[in-house]
Amino acid sequence: MSHHVLRSPEIMGLVFKMSSMLTAVAFSMADASAREVFMDFMGNRVRIALCRFIPAGTISSFFSLLHSTKGGVSGSVATFLYCCNVHVCALDLPSDLNILVPNGRFRRWESWLLSRGATRVRSGQPMARFAGCVATFARFTMSNEGGSMATITVSESTTDSLLHPLFYSELTSQMTVLTATRLVSYYPELTGNLKAVVGWMRQRNALSHRVFKLHGIVIYPSTRTLGVPCGEACPFMWRRTTDRGIDAIAWGGVGGNLAQEKDYLAKCFVRWRLGRTCSNPCCVNWFAGFRA
């Protein structure tokens, strides 16, 4: 009986909603029906989140373009999608949608947005911290599903990888990216457990801090107060996008038919770290940090 109840799509959906992403993915591996419910769950979350920025009728076209330009959605929207236990329909979700694209793909996004009624409100230089990794930056406003105006930013990388700018984000939780087929977290243990550590960029964005805190994400100004060994959070440690410990979830795409599709992020090689020292007394790199 209990087994039967657990297999009902409603109960499985509820379990996903209350779980961390790591638990939800493990649960979805149980069998084909759990996998199917998980895909539905993810597809719905993505649709709900995107409808805050664009009309529902344009979502398929949005993801087709995202796929063909090898781009990704980053920032708070991707973060919240990764945190299953955060309600994506809540009113306090981020107010802008951040799109990252490889070098040479900006114009296609500009045309897509303008042809769908978006207005360009700002263009030119990105914020100082993105100066070396973002070639073109533009902000648009567009009518969302409810008819109110939403903000969409497009950042074009200086390289053929969309990932370079991602690691200049302020918080580890923002180092999460949604593509047409994958939701990838480069800090899955931290993000899945609703924790974020401030990285290189200490230019505090009060709004994103407020939004994250509202949804129960605990922000650590450094690893000093983590209270446990750093693990993936260690700023002293170099990491690579091809390393183990990066969580790439095949969420199936908006039509649920892209689960088998290859992931272009897997080919984007970036090596990064978040600092030169580690201030966490529980970490093996603590002394190494002081020598560096």
Ligand SMILES: [Zn+2]
């Ligand atoms: Zn450390």
